[in-house]
Amino acid sequence: MSYVELWDAREVLEIVSNGGLLVDVRSRASYDKEHIKGAINIPLDELDSHVNELPRDKPIVVYCGSVDCILSYFAARKLAPLGFKVYRYTPGLKGWKEAGLPTEGLKVK
Secondary structure (H helix, E strand, O other): OOOEEEOOHHHHHHHHHOOOEEEEOOOHHHHHHOEEOOOEEOOHHHHHHHHHHOOOOOOEEEEOOOOOOOHHHHHHHHHHHHOOOEEEEOOHHHHHHHOOOOEEOOOOO
16 A cells, blocks of 8 residues: 655645544654644654554644655655555645644744
């Protein structure tokens, strides 16, 4: 199985509004600082130990910091062969913010 790359934030919004799960695979510190509103955090290095907690009946969108970040690539490649319906939001947090969409966290002002 493979995963689908998403480049448009509107596609992510549609998947999430239809019950999909949004997963930030960056470090806890990065997530705490700022993340896409509504996302949960499972750092890539902890993904193996949390895989059984993820829903297999819902699509999962993984993301990280930006197109230059490869954490979401590795997360998608890890989850797809396990039978999850996986999407990778390639532009990540940076692309989300550039689209003017909401984030949350402890943002440094």
